[in-house]
Amino acid sequence: MDYAIILESVSKRFGDVWAVRDLSLRIEYGRVYGLLGPNGSGKSTTMKMILGLVKPDSGKILVDGIDVSKDPVEVRKIIGYVPETPRLYDYLTGIEYLDFIGEAYGMSPEERKRRIEEFLEAFELKGRENELISGYSKGMKQKIALIAALIHKPKILILDEPLSGLDPRSARIVKDLIHELAEEGVTTIFSTHILEIADAVCDELAIMYEGRKLAEGKPDELKRMAGESGSTLEEVFLKLTGAEDVREIVEALVD
Amino acid sequence: MNLRLVFKFASILCLSSARARSRKPKSLKNLIYMSIALTLAAAMLSYLIGLNLSRNPIIIQIVVQLISLLPLLMLVIVLYYGLMFELYSGYSQSFIHAANWLPITPAEYVMASSLSTIFFTLPTLLPLLGGLLTISLTLGLTSLCAFAAAISILGALMGGVLVEILKTLIERAAASMSRRSGRLTLPLRLTATILIIVAFACIGNSRILISYLGAISEIMQAGWMIPIFWPSLAITYLAQSNPLPATGFTTMTIILLGAIFEAGAYLRERYWAPVEPTIRLGPSKYVPRKGFLGRLGLSPGEAAVARKELKMFFRRRDTAGLLALPIIFIVMPFIYGWQRTVDPLNLLVQALMGCILFSLLASSTSIGRERDGFANLLIAPIDPGEILKGKLIASIILSTPPTTIILLTISLILRMRPEAMIALLAAGYIGMIETTAIGLIFGSRYPDFTTAPRARSITRMGLLLSMITSGVAVALTWSPLIIYKLLHPEFLPIYSATAMTMIIGSIITIIAYKLALQSFRELCISQGDLL
Numbered sequence: 018m019d020y021a022i023i024l025e026s027v028s029k030r031f032g033d034v035w036a037v038r039d040l041s042l043r044i045e046y047g048r049v050y051g052l053l054g055p056n057g058s059g060k061s062t063t064m065k066m067i068l069g070l071v072k073p074d075s076g077k078i079l080v081d082g083i084d085v086s087k088d089p090v091e092v093r094k095i096i097g098y099v100p101e102t103p104r105l106y107d108y109l110t111g112i113e114y115l116d117f118i119g120e121a122y123g124m125s126p127e128e129r130k131r132r133i134e135e136f137l138e139a140f141e142l143k144g145r146e147n148e149l150i151s152g153y154s155k156g157m158k159q160k161i162a163l164i165a166a167l168i169h170k171p172k173i174l175i176l177d178e179p180l181s182g183l184d185p186r187s188a189r190i191v192k193d194l195i196h197e198l199a200e201e202g203v204t205t206i207f208s209t210h211i212l213e214i215a216d217a218v219c220d221e222l223a224i225m226y227e228g229r230k231l232a233e234g235k236p237d238e239l240k241r242m243a244g245e246s247g248s249t250l251e252e253v254f255l256k257l258t259g260a261e262d263v264r265e266i267v268e269a270l271v272d
Numbered sequence: 273m274n275l276r277l278v279f280k281f282a283s284i285l286c287l288s289s290a291r292a293r294s295r296k297p298k299s300l301k302n303l304i305y306m307s308i309a310l311t312l313a314a315a316m317l318s319y320l321i322g323l324n325l326s327r328n329p330i331i332i333q334i335v336v337q338l339i340s341l342l343p344l345l346m347l348v349i350v351l352y353y354g355l356m357f358e359l360y361s362g363y364s365q366s367f368i369h370a371a372n373w374l375p376i377t378p379a380e381y382v383m384a385s386s387l388s389t390i391f392f393t394l395p396t397l398l399p400l401l402g403g404l405l406t407i408s409l410t411l412g413l414t415s416l417c418a419f420a421a422a423i424s425i426l427g428a429l430m431g432g433v434l435v436e437i438l439k440t441l442i443e444r445a446a447a448s449m450s451r452r453s454g455r456l457t458l459p460l461r462l463t464a465t466i467l468i469i470v471a472f473a474c475i476g477n478s479r480i481l482i483s484y485l486g487a488i489s490e491i492m493q494a495g496w497m498i499p500i501f502w503p504s505l506a507i508t509y510l511a512q513s514n515p516l517p518a519t520g521f522t523t524m525t526i527i528l529l530g531a532i533f534e535a536g537a538y539l540r541e542r543y544w545a546p547v548e549p550t551i552r553l554g555p556s557k558y559v560p561r562k563g564f565l566g567r568l569g570l571s572p573g574e575a576a577v578a579r580k581e582l583k584m585f586f587r588r589r590d591t592a593g594l595l596a597l598p599i600i601f602i603v604m605p606f607i608y609g610w611q612r613t614v615d616p617l618n619l620l621v622q623a624l625m626g627c628i629l630f631s632l633l634a635s636s637t638s639i640g641r642e643r644d645g646f647a648n649l650l651i652a653p654i655d656p657g658e659i660l661k662g663k664l665i666a667s668i669i670l671s672t673p674p675t676t677i678i679l680l681t682i683s684l685i686l687r688m689r690p691e692a693m694i695a696l697l698a699a700g701y702i703g704m705i706e707t708t709a710i711g712l713i714f715g716s717r718y719p720d721f722t723t724a725p726r727a728r729s730i731t732r733m734g735l736l737l738s739m740i741t742s743g744v745a746v747a748l749t750w751s752p753l754i755i756y757k758l759l760h761p762e763f764l765p766i767y768s769a770t771a772m773t774m775i776i777g778s779i780i781t782i783i784a785y786k787l788a789l790q791s792f793r794e795l796c797i798s799q800g801d802l803l
Contacts, residue, residue: 031801070650070800093653100651104644108587109580112558119560120576121652126560133558148552149587 020079021046021173021204022067027076028228029062036062037073038228044206044221047199051219052208055258059228060208061101064175067206068098081172094122097166101177101208103158107151111142111161114150115168122169129168136164140187155182163191174198174205180214192218212251226258273377278384281376285388307394314403322410332411336511339408339420343427343503343525346397350431353393355438378541382533386432397428416511423503423522426529430500433529433536440539466596496521499528570665573654577662578669581638585670588641594633598674601626616686623682624700628746631671631704635711636738638663639795640719640729646799656796660712660789667708675704695770699750702777706749707742709784714738716791745784749777 022044029037037059044050052060065071066078069089078085080092106114112133119129137143140160150158159182166174174195180188195205195218209215215222216236223233232239240253290300325331376384390397401424408417496505506521565575585591601622642649649659679700683693718734728735747754752772756764 065800068651072797072800090653090655093651098651100647104647106580106584106645106648108584110553113580113583116558116560117576117580118648118652120572120579121654123572123653129560130558146558 019046020044021048021081022206023079024063024067025077027066027073027078029066029071029073035228037066040076040228040230042223042230044204046204047202049195049199049205049207049218049220051215051222052206052225053212053215053222053254054225058225060225061177063225064177064206064208067175068093068096095172096175097169097171097173098175099162099166099177099179101181103162105150105158105161108149110147110149111153112146114161115164118165119168124169132168133164136168139190140164156184156187159183160187167194172203174203176205177208178210179207180209180211212254224254224257231257273380273383277376278380278387281380281384282387282391285384286391289388289392303392303395307398310395311398311402314399315406318403318406319410322407325407325411327411332413335407335411336413336416336508339404339413339416340504340507340511342401342404342420342424343507344500345400346424346427347431347434347500349396350390350393350428351434354389354431354435379533379537382433382436382536382540385436386429389432389435390428393428413511416507419510420507423506423525426525427503430529430532433532436536437532437539440536440543466599502528565665568665570662571658573652573658574662574665577649577654577659578666581663581666582669585666591641594630594637597630597633598626598678601629620682620686623678624703627671627675627678627700628703628707628742630674631667632707632711632738632742634670635663635667635708636715636734637729638667638712639715639792640721643721643723646721650796650800656793657789660792664708664712664785667711668705671704671708675700691766695753695766698770699753699773702749702774702781703746706745706777706781706784709781709788710742710745711738712788713784713791714741716788716795719795745780749773749780752776
């Protein structure tokens with residue numbers, strides 16, 4: 018079977034802290050794969066290693082058959098990435114930023130124009146595209162970041178909290194778009210703290226904790242794995258990450 | 273007004289501002305210690321000078337005149353600092369915005385912000401105060417000394433509040449202008465910023481300042497209607513043992529300070545715009561083009577980076593200072609020699625220095641100017657070599673027009689022979705290109721990505737090293753022409769000297785670019801780890 022993304026025993030350390038420890042993943046083409054975990058569990062580092070932004074200390078990463086450590090630029094040509102905090106250029110207008118991204122991905126002028134205008138229309142940014150990004154709200158910046166990840170028709174999408182700041186309509190567009198793209202063979206890695214979204218959007222999930230993969234499987238499989246098939250993904254997550262003492266913490270804060 | 277809250281908030285503003293400018297956590301204390309040390313040194317020096325001065329009436333009159341100008345000096349110093357460093361600090365500073373929803377009244381805000389502005393001028397204000405007042409003490413002017421100190425503090429406070437008023441008015445004008453003038457907003461803002469910087473660079477020239485201060489003393493007595501002279505007139509009349517007008521002007525000074533403060537608080541309440549105004553640019557119809565950059569043979573990635581650089585350069589507030597540089601260098605010889613003819617050679621040297629410095633700073637700051645946006649370049653499928661080439665091309669495109677205009681103008685003013693003009697242009701262009709490449713080396717090794725107010729985009733060390741290296745490189749490149757100028761032309765004809773200059777400059781440029789590329793690749797790797 019061909020895999021879109023393969024991680025083989027990948028580890029990354031920052032000083033004394035293991036951000037990712039001996040992580041192995043195999044993600045098939047056309048799957049929506051969720052990465053769940055508390056803050057500092059290694060999700061973002063994993064995503065950055067797949068992008069070739071961070072070099073793993075050990076292990077191997079293949080994206081569409083390309084070794085990331087050997088040709089990270091080639092890998093990035095087929096990836097669309099939305100970071101948790103989009104870092105846009107405040108002194109460009111929305112359309113200038115998207116034009117820059119489109120050009121950087123080697124899109125022709127005609128294709129750039131068509132795709133950008135389609136997405137601006139879809140995300141209700143038409144009429145705001147000629148304003149400087151510095152004047153955009155958080156949600157608008159998130160939309161621009163999403164459009165930038167999607168315009169060049171990536172084979173792989175890496176989305177770190179992509180729905181943050183979005184209105185319900187735009188959030189629904191993104192979720193539906195991910196499913197549509199998955200049917201066309203686009204692979205998505207999706208990181209979120211909102212477990213209901215992960216449950217609804219993802220075909221498969223990995224739960225990470227302190228740099229390691231605690232569990233992997235379909236949402237239903239994970240629920241069965243936790244021994245409570247009727248529980249929510251949130252309860253499974255809290256049980257697996259050992260955070261069941263939430264009630265005691267809340268009671269202590271209120272007292 | 274809750275004074276405790278005011279001082280607490282002022283200290284927070286100072287701390288935020290100091291930490292934003294310096295990575296050293298104790299920089300606030302260092303500033304205080306430095307101010308005290310400088311004040312003591314100035315006081316000791318003044319004491320020694322005072323002891324050696326005779327109690328000659330003329331000497332005492334001069335000292336009294338200087339003391340009477342203290343409040344005005346304090347006001348000007350605080351105002352100057354505020355205009356250079358506090359204005360255009362941007363909407364995105366959270367420590368300002370947080371105050372918008374905290375229970376702090378506009379008056380408390382204005383007082384705290386004024387105090388924080390004054391705090392950063394202490395290394396200048398305190399030694400000035402200490403020095404002048406110590407001399408007056410040694411000459412037996414004790415009561416005048418104490419009174420002048422108190423009134424001078426009012427002068428400094430006036431300066432601080434005036435900065436707040438200007439901040440509010442300028443932000444308000446900017447917001448209003450952007451709503452009305454659309455695309456003209458940015459060029460207008462850029463022009464206004466350049467004019468302010470050039471004006472204050474000229475005013476900051478000590479020769480001008482001293483000659484103006486001399487004239488001010490003479491007209492002050494006649495200009496009693498001008499409010500900013502009231503504190504100085506209060507001191508002057510006290511020195512003349514005229515208590516009634518001294519009391520009158522002191523009272524008016526206090527009322528003036530109150531009025532300025534009330535105006536500041538009112539404007540803060542009425543016109544503070546915490547949100548960046550929406551600035552609309554560009555045509556209503558989006559038409560992507562290959563453009564001339566594509567026709568230059570640049571790859572899509574290189575062209576994209578270069579185009580982005582050029583667009584953003586003229587829109588950023590912080591690059592206005594760079595654009596003002598060549599202008600300042602041309603204007604300065606006229607300011608220095610403002611009462612006599614300008615030396616042509618001096619003008620030529622200043623012009624060349626202005627061009628070289630601009631190209632060096634434009635390229636060395638191009639990497640740090642990315643700020644958070646550097647992540648976009650790392651994520652995009654653009655090789656670091658392509659990114660650097662895009663930045664190089666953009667910096668050269670930015671530097672070429674001012675260099676061309678300045679050199680052509682100078683050569684026309686000096687009525688140069690054609691071969692001399694060719695040599696000048698060749699030296700200017702090759703100097704510009706090689707300093708652009710050198711700037712990229714140090715911009716890659718010492719970038720400053722912080723989003724602090726007035727962040728330099730390159731560290732102080734990087735800036736210093738880039739200037740030294742450029743100086744040496746340019747001197748080496750221009751050495752054939754310098755030799756031609758110093759020795760007989762038969763030793764080294766001008767065309768040979770020009771050719772040699774171009775060859776040396778080209779070799780240095782190639783070496784510099786290779787080194788820059790190596791440094792930039794290392795930077796991309798290290799920044800990827802930090803993302």
